Structures are given as C-alpha cells and as structure tokens.
Amino acid sequence: MSMKRTNVYADPEDLALIKEAARRRGIPEAEIIREGIHLAAMANRVWDDPLDWPVFDGDGTPATSDEVTKAMTRE
Numbered sequence: 566m567s568m569k570r571t572n573v574y575a576d577p578e579d580l581a582l583i584k585e586a587a588r589r590r591g592i593p594e595a596e597i598i599r600e601g602i603h604l605a606a607m608a609n610r611v612w613d614d615p616l617d618w619p620v621f622d623g624d625g626t627p628a629t630s631d632e633v634t635k636a637m638t639r640e
Contacts, residue, residue, distance in 0.1 A: 568599075578595075583597050583598065
C-alpha cells in the first residue's frame with residue numbers, strides 16, 4: 566500500500582502521549598498516528614448501502630432472561 570505524506574498540527578500533550586505509547590509498544594510514533602487517522606476516517610465514513618440488520622418478530626417488549634435462554638438453547 567502506498568502512502569502519502571501530509572502535515573498536521575497537534576497539541577504537545579497529545580504528541581507526548583503518542584511518544585510514550587510508541588515507546589511502550591515498541592513501534593514508531595507514525596504507526597500510532599496512522600492508526601488514529603484510519604479510525605477517524607472510518608468513524609466518519611458514509612455508507613451508500615443500508616446495513617442488512619436482522620428483523621425479529623415481537624411486540625417490542627424486552628425479552629426476559631428465561632426467554633433469551635430458551636431461544637439460545639433451543640429448548
């Protein structure tokens with residue numbers, strides 16, 4: 566994967582935390598910054614396709630513990 570260089574401004578306190586975390590983990594500071602950029606990008610992504618969430622039958626009332634156990638164990 567090719568990467569592109571960019572410049573950003575950061576709080577000195579944040580940079581100190583990144584430096585310490587990189588030292589503890591034994592990885593470059595840049596790796597932690599790349600991870601943060603990826604997480605920010607994914608958190609703000611807009612998905613074109615709707616998610617395929619399962620639909621459950623019921624009247625909307627919460628299931629009891631016994632009902633969940635029975636459904637999960639197929640009693």
